[in-house]
Structures are given as C-alpha cells and as structure tokens.
Amino acid sequence: MAITLQIPFAIVPCCVFPSEFPNRKNGGEVVKSYHEFLQYLMNKHNKMRTYTLPFIGSDTGKNVVVYMLKEDFVVDNSKK
Secondary structure, three states, X not given: OHHHHOOOEEEOXXXXXXXXXXXXXXXXXXXXXXXXXXXXHHOOOOOOEEEEOXXXXXXXXXXXXXXXXXXXXXXXXXXO
C-alpha cells in the first residue's frame, strides 16, 4: 500500500508463512525461506533499499530493514 500511495516506509520482515500465502512467488516458485521473502519484497519496486541492523550475537535474528524514502518515488523525467 505504501508503494502505491508513495509513502516512505520501513519494515523488518520476520515470518514467511508460505502455506498461508501461496500466491507469494519468485520466478514461479512459492516463497518459502526468509531470503526468498526478502527478494520477493525487493521485487515490488526497483528503488527498494535494505539495511542490516547490527545486532550483536544473533545469527538467526531477522535484522534486515526493507525501506523506501520520499526521494525514491521521484520520477526523473530528464532521462526520457
């Protein structure tokens, strides 16, 4: 919704739930892993960004922020 409305956002996705969301697909395959889910979200807009939060001592923590800033929605008409 934020992309459609061009509203800056930041999310920290954690849970994939592939059985509850079978329509989430990358290349025709159902998204099943955390990394596949991150890629699925990143595919929603070519200006999407990520940042890895520097959690200490957590190899299994979900610490990737997926976000877009106000300027990410600006269309550069000079390249047309």
